[in-house]
Amino acid sequence: MAPRLVALIVKEFLAAFRDRRGRFTLIVPPIMQLLLYAYAATLEVKNVPIGILNEDWGMISEQLVSRFERASAFSEIIYFHSLDEVAAAIDAQQVTAVVHIGQEFSRRLAANEPAPVQIILDARKSNTAQILNSYIGAIVSQFNEDRMSLQAPIDQPSIVVDRTWYNPNREYRNVMIPSLVGTLSMTTVLVVVAMSVARERELGTFEQLLVSPLQPLEIVIGKAVPGVAIGMIQAAGIVALITTLFGIPVTGSIPLLFLGLFVFLLSIAGVGLFVSSLASTQQQAMLGSMLFMAPAIMLSGFTAPVQNMPDWLQPLAHLNPLTHFLVIVRGVFLRDMPAHLVLDRIWPMGGIAIVTLLAATWLFRHRVS
Amino acid sequence: MNQGRSRGGRWRRIRGLVRKEIIQIWRDPSSLLVAFAHPLLLLFLFGFGLSFDANVIRIGLVVEQPSPDTAWFETALTNSPYFDVKTAHDRRDFIDALTAGWIDGIVVIPGDFAARGARGDMAPVQVITDGSDPNTASFVTGYVQGAWQIWQAQLRARAGVETAAPVVTVPRFWFNPELKSRRALLPGSIAQILMMVGSLLTALIVAREWERGTMEALLATPIGRLEFIAGKLIPNFMLGMGAMAVSVVAAVWVFDVPFRGSILSLVGITTVFLLVALGLGLLVSTAARTQFAASQIATLVSFLPSLFFSGAIFEIAAMPAILRGLAAIVPARYYVDSLETIFLVGDVGPVLLRSGAILTVIAIAIIAFTVRKTKMRLD
Numbered sequence: 001m002a003p004r005l006v007a008l009i010v011k012e013f014l015a016a017f018r019d020r021r022g023r024f025t026l027i028v029p030p031i032m033q034l035l036l037y038a039y040a041a042t043l044e045v046k047n048v049p050i051g052i053l054n055e056d057w058g059m060i061s062e063q064l065v066s067r068f069e070r071a072s073a074f075s076e077i078i079y080f081h082s083l084d085e086v087a088a089a090i091d092a093q094q095v096t097a098v099v100h101i102g103q104e105f106s107r108r109l110a111a112n113e114p115a116p117v118q119i120i121l122d123a124r125k126s127n128t129a130q131i132l133n134s135y136i137g138a139i140v141s142q143f144n145e146d147r148m149s150l151q152a153p154i155d156q157p158s159i160v161v162d163r164t165w166y167n168p169n170r171e172y173r174n175v176m177i178p179s180l181v182g183t184l185s186m187t188t189v190l191v192v193v194a195m196s197v198a199r200e201r202e203l204g205t206f207e208q209l210l211v212s213p214l215q216p217l218e219i220v221i222g223k224a225v226p227g228v229a230i231g232m233i234q235a236a237g238i239v240a241l242i243t244t245l246f247g248i249p250v251t252g253s254i255p256l257l258f259l260g261l262f263v264f265l266l267s268i269a270g271v272g273l274f275v276s277s278l279a280s281t282q283q284q285a286m287l288g289s290m291l292f293m294a295p296a297i298m299l300s301g302f303t304a305p306v307q308n309m310p311d312w313l314q315p316l317a318h319l320n321p322l323t324h325f326l327v328i329v330r331g332v333f334l335r336d337m338p339a340h341l342v343l344d345r346i347w348p349m350g351g352i353a354i355v356t357l358l359a360a361t362w363l364f365r366h367r368v369s
Numbered sequence: 370m371n372q373g374r375s376r377g378g379r380w381r382r383i384r385g386l387v388r389k390e391i392i393q394i395w396r397d398p399s400s401l402l403v404a405f406a407h408p409l410l411l412l413f414l415f416g417f418g419l420s421f422d423a424n425v426i427r428i429g430l431v432v433e434q435p436s437p438d439t440a441w442f443e444t445a446l447t448n449s450p451y452f453d454v455k456t457a458h459d460r461r462d463f464i465d466a467l468t469a470g471w472i473d474g475i476v477v478i479p480g481d482f483a484a485r486g487a488r489g490d491m492a493p494v495q496v497i498t499d500g501s502d503p504n505t506a507s508f509v510t511g512y513v514q515g516a517w518q519i520w521q522a523q524l525r526a527r528a529g530v531e532t533a534a535p536v537v538t539v540p541r542f543w544f545n546p547e548l549k550s551r552r553a554l555l556p557g558s559i560a561q562i563l564m565m566v567g568s569l570l571t572a573l574i575v576a577r578e579w580e581r582g583t584m585e586a587l588l589a590t591p592i593g594r595l596e597f598i599a600g601k602l603i604p605n606f607m608l609g610m611g612a613m614a615v616s617v618v619a620a621v622w623v624f625d626v627p628f629r630g631s632i633l634s635l636v637g638i639t640t641v642f643l644l645v646a647l648g649l650g651l652l653v654s655t656a657a658r659t660q661f662a663a664s665q666i667a668t669l670v671s672f673l674p675s676l677f678f679s680g681a682i683f684e685i686a687a688m689p690a691i692l693r694g695l696a697a698i699v700p701a702r703y704y705v706d707s708l709e710t711i712f713l714v715g716d717v718g719p720v721l722l723r724s725g726a727i728l729t730v731i732a733i734a735i736i737a738f739t740v741r742k743t744k745m746r747l748d
Contacts (some may be wrong), residue, residue: 025665033673040677040692047686064536075686090543092719093706109536116539123545124709126553128684133540134511144535160517161493162510165467167500175501187668195661202581282580282660283573284399290565291407298414303682305502307427307473313417327470334501341469 004214008222016192016226026192030184030234031241034177038246041176045131046073051089051098051120053080058106064117067139068099086120096122097132166334174248178333179302181235181242182264182325186296189231189265190289193223193272198285201276216364220357224269231265232258242333252332256342260328263349267321270356277363296322321349382592386600390574394604400570404608408562408616415558416551416624426509427453427472429463433480442478442494445516452512460497467499474498474509544713555626556708557679559616560701563639564675566612567646568653571605572667575654594743598736602647609643610636620712630711634721638711641728642704646671648735649700655742675701703727 017023050068054061069077078095080086089095100118108115119136121129167174200206209219239257242248250257275288299313300306300322306314317323324345331337394400430446432439435458447454455472457463466472477495485492496513498506545552578584587597617635620626649671657663677683678696685696696702703724710720 025662029665029669032669036673036677036692040688041683042687044687045684048684091714091717093710114535114537116537119538119540121540121542123542124553124713125680125684126542126545126550127682129542131684133538133542134507137538137540140536140538148535160510160514161495163495163497164500164506165497167503170498170500170503170506172503175503191661191665195664199661279399281397281399282664283397283577286569286573286660286664287399287403287407290403290569291410294407294411295414295418298418304418305505307425310417330501331468331470335468337468338465341465344469 004212005218005222008209008214008218009225012196012222012226013229015196016230026188026230026234030188030238033184034180034238034241037180038173038177042172044172045128045135047075048073048097048128048132049076049078049095050074050132050136051078051080051086051095053083053086053098053100055103056101056105060109061101061105064101064140064143067143068136071135071139073135090120090122093122093124096125096128097136099136173246174334175330177242177246177248178329179326181238181261181329182300182322183297183302184238185231185235185261185265186268186322186325187293188234189227189268190272190275190293191286192230193227193269194276194279194285194289195282196227197223197273197276198279198282201279202281210364216361219364220273220361223273224266224357227269227272228262228265231268232261235261235265248333250333251336252342253339254332256337256339257329257332260325260332260342260346260349263346263353264321264325264328267349267353267356270353270360271321273360274356274363277360296320299323301326318348319352321352324349378591379593379596382590383596383599383603386592386596387603390600390604393574394608400608403570404566404612405615407565408559408612409619411558411562411565412555412616412619412624415554425453426451426474426505426512428455428509428513429460429466429472429475430454430456431458431460431463431475431477432456433458433478434483436483438483439478442516442520445520446476446513449512449516467497470499470502473502473505474513476513551624552626552713553709554682555620555624556712557705559613559620559708560642560675560679560704561672562612562616563609563643563704564646564671564701567605567609567643568650568667568671569664570608571601571647571650572653572657572663573660574601574605575651576657576660576663579658580660594740598651598740598743601651602644605647605650606643609647610639613639613643626712628712629715631716634707634716635711638704638707638721638725638728641725641732642700644732645700645728645735648732648739652735652739652742655739674699678702679705698731700728700731 016026052065052068054065068074078089080089080098083100086098086100090098098120100120102116102118105115105117117140119133121133123129164170197206200209214222236258239250239254243250271292272289275292276285279285279288297303299309299317299320301317302322306317306323309317328337328342328345331341428446430443432443435443443456446452447456455463460475460477463472463475467475475495475497477497479493479495482492482494494513494517496510498509500506575584578587592600613635617628621628650667653667653670654663657666674695678685678692678699679701680696685693685702688696707721707724710717
């Protein structure tokens with residue numbers, strides 16, 4: 001059994017690396033994506049214009065406006081003179097946020113009444129709008145605090161001390177970039193495995209494999225091993241780039257990370273083989289992979305946390321190997337995650353791997369058409 | 370006379386090629402699945418899976434030494450609908466939970482809290498947040514700080530300290546007042562769907578002809594370059610339009626996204642965008658020649674940029690200058706702008722005309738380039 005299996009594995013490696021374009025697609029897209037994500041994927045907002053409509057013209061409103069002029073998040077301040085102008089500018093997307101100070105502003109503050117300031121936000125970009133709202137809110141509350149301490153200096157009996165663990169500056173890229181180890185190697189393994197079977201089917205060589213002395217389980221192993229190996233090598237390269245180029249250190253145990261990666265990629269190879277056992281053309285295999293990949297990425301906590309999903313959807317997220325691996329990779333990179341917590345996440349992926357690999361073996365045996 | 374006959378022949382040849390493509394699509398239902406089932410799946414995922422709105426924040430509250438002073442703060446947190454609070458007396462009980470991601474933050478009221486307060490010293494409340502989820506971390510700080518500020522205000526009021534009236538901000542979220550992520554994300558996700566249907570399907574079809582050797586059969590016919598491209602574009606254009614219709618109907622009726630613009634502008638802008646997506650797919654397909662390479666390159670040049678640079682999730686203005694330049698030529702960005710406007714605002718002339726014009730220029734450039742690159746010979 002062993003020599004046959006080795007021969008098949010060697011053949012698979014040769015098939016993956018033989019073609020120049022094939023080699024290109026294993027190396028260039030992951031690196032490009034890494035760079036893109038590193039610099040494009042940010043949930044910060046800066047460099048945007050902000051509008052101000054000040055109908056008050058009192059001293060205090062001028063002071064408030066000058067706070068916005070000094071804020072670094074905004075590229076420029078556009079002054080409006082009427083609500084109609086504001087509406088036109090927001091409709092045409094010239095500005096996303098406008099601070100509207102009403103006529104009563106100074107009078108109310110002078111009478112020691114709370115004075116409302118309206119923040120008009122273009123919620124077509126709901127994310128940007130929310131972030132801008134919190135920026136503006138922070139500027140106004142700083143303004144309030146300064147006024148209060150100026151008027152009635154009191155000793156604060158209590159303060160809130162804020163500590164951020166694992167990622168002290170709360171930088172989004174420190175979370176996003178390690179997660180790419182998961183999404184990029186998943187894409188590679190899934191596509192390599194699914195397409196290699198489908199290509200053989202389309203070219204007719206898969207029938208030859210099936211009539212050879214190889215058992216279906218051996219075919220499954222022979223197809224899975226090269227895919228997983230390519231994925232592991234790619235992931236190792238990405239981890240090296242992340243720690244050197246982007247300076248994000250691994251705080252936890254690297255062997256633990258690679259153990260998790262191995263089980264994760266095995267489960268993905270299982271999914272790939274399962275997809276390709278159902279597909280009879282490369283197009284079908286490609287589309288099948290896409291049908292798996294889009295939900296796998298969306299329901300993994302990659303962009304938005306799993307606990308924000310509706311309760312009925314969360315169990316589905318736990319059937320997704322990527323959900324578990326993202327916890328591991330973020331944990332080992334940022335949180336020095338202890339072994340027992342990593343193992344908690346490895347078991348479910350191992351279960352998924354066994355189920356999908358066995359299902360693919362069964363389908364290879366029973367679906368010879 | 371001669372001219373007229375050749376033109377008649379041209380239409381006949383295009384019709385024949387279109388018929389062949391349609392039959393091919395019909396016989397391999399995976400294309401239909403992509404055009405009609407996949408949009409529904411993606412809409413569903415964008416609708417339910419992608420939410421930046423934290424429902425409930427899970428907090429571990431550590432009260433090292435319970436006292437009447439700490440009790441108020443404790444009830445303020447536990448009674449808040451924003452928090453799901455577990456209480457303990459030692460912070461070590463929560464460290465594993467935070468590392469594993471079972472809770473989003475730890476609030477610590479230290480043992481000497483009451484004693485310090487009585488002496489008039491600073492009595493710190495510590496908030497430990499999980500920086501590996503930056504969004505939730507800022508929610509945790511924000512909410513805890515809010516609860517603390519209310520408490521402070523009550524203490525001041527009780528002590529009879531006169532304070533200056535505050536400036537209060539009143540946010541008004543136009544076009545999406547309840548700020549449902551779904552309403553803002555779904556229109557944009559239609560661009561993703563069409564990119565997928567448009568360029569991915571198209572990328573595979575020319576490469577397939579080369580890989581299977583059927584290109585040689587096509588070359589032996591009198592079909593010209595333009596006819597070949599038209600024959601490939603037309604059926605996939607119809608698939609794309611079908612996918613758009615399914616997505617729009619589902620977004621409006623199932624996911625309750627308002628539609629405030631006109632169908633005419635929707636169809637108009639979708640037409641130019643689809644031409645861009647299909648042109649891109651054909652170009653990739655022509656260059657790649659194998660389906661594997663075509664699918665990889667198509668994902669790289671069409672799908673990913675339209676995810677990153679559409680402005681739907683990540684703010685383009687915050688990116689480095691090089692990427693902003695790159696984003697300026699990403700077609701999906703202009704389509705997403707138009708869709709968000711058509712769905713949530715209405716037919717806003719400046720936005721739609723600008724996007725339409727830019728998309729038209731990109732479409733013409735890509736298709737002209739594809740025509741040039743298409744080689745009707747074997748080598």
